[in-house]
Amino acid sequence: MSEKHDYDGIRYREEKNAPVIFRILFYGIITWGIVFMGYFLFSGWSSEGEFLHKKKAKEELVAKNSAQAPPGAPAALVHREGKKDDYIAMGKAEYAARCAVCHGVDGKGGIGPDLTGKNFKYGKSEAALTETIAKGRPNGMPAFGNELSHEKMEGVVQYVLSLQ
Incomplete structure (x- = not known):
């Protein structure tokens, strides 16, 4: 060529x-x-090993928090810091700022439903209340999932559950 x-x-x-x-x-x-x-x-790295490491850390955290709970207390009452009163105080402040307008200062209702009753339309468990606060409900309940941190939302839930 x-x-x-x-x-x-x-x-x-x-x-x-x-x-x-x-x-x-x-x-x-x-x-x-x-x-x-x-x-x-x-190197020995694997995604399975990383998952097991994270799972072990979470189990240790749960065990630590369970040790702080009084005997016979339900697991739902155990918080990261173990201080339910602090959550309720923080929740009361958030409730006054965001919820009292519709649900009333004492939670007895107004525009929104009464929060002192035994039953709620969507459930009165921590999970149901957290979902209601985070995602809102049709016909007037706004979603606060993007506005409240997890701790503040948990505080509002604990405060609402403490209302009688």
């Missing part, structure tokens, strides 16, 4: 090698891939 070709009066030069920068990138990526695979395979 000749180095120069002539097609239709146009001369072409045949390149035998790719430009240097492309060869550097090509071999560099191959080297990086081999090193990365070696590190990944021999």
